[in-house]
Amino acid sequence: MTKWRAVIIGFILSVIVQSFFAHYDFIGLLIIGFITGYIAHDGALGGLWNAALAGALGTIVCAILFILTTTIGGSFMGVFGGLTGFTTSSIVSIxxxxxxxxxxxxVMGITGAIGGAIASKK
Known part of the structure; x- marks a missing residue:
C-alpha cells in the first residue's frame, strides 16, 4: 500500500516547504499532498496514506533539524549552553x-486522497 517513491518525493518537498517557504506552507502542503497522491496511483485511500506518511516524515525530520540547531548553535557558550536551550525548548515545544x-x-492526506482519486480514474 505504501509507494515509497511517492512518499520520498513528498517528504523532500514537504521539508523544502517547511524550511524555506514557511509563510506559504498551507498552499504548499495542498500542492505537495496532491502531487504525492497522484504519483502513488493507488486510489483515494492510497493517496491519503502516502501523502499523510510523507507529511509526517517531513515534520519529524524538520523537528530533528530544529533540535540539532538548538543544541549545537543554541548559544555562544558552546555545547553546554545549547543543551540548556534544548532542554528548555523541548519541554515547551513538544x-x-x-x-x-x-x-x-x-492537510497533505486530504489533498493526497484527491490526487489519488484523480490518478486512478485514468
Whole structure:
C-alpha cells in the first residue's frame, strides 16, 4: 500500500516547504499532498496514506533539524549552553511538534486522497 517513491518525493518537498517557504506552507502542503497522491496511483485511500506518511516524515525530520540547531548553535557558550536551550525548548515545544505533525499529515492526506482519486480514474 505504501509507494515509497511517492512518499520520498513528498517528504523532500514537504521539508523544502517547511524550511524555506514557511509563510506559504498551507498552499504548499495542498500542492505537495496532491502531487504525492497522484504519483502513488493507488486510489483515494492510497493517496491519503502516502501523502499523510510523507507529511509526517517531513515534520519529524524538520523537528530533528530544529533540535540539532538548538543544541549545537543554541548559544555562544558552546555545547553546554545549547543543551540548556534544548532542554528548555523541548519541554515547551513538544505539543507544538505534535500539532505540526497532525497538521501536515491531515492537510497533505486530504489533498493526497484527491490526487489519488484523480490518478486512478485514468
Amino acid at each position: 505539543l507544538a511538534i505534535i500539532e505540526e505533525l497532525l497538521y501536515y499529515a491531515i
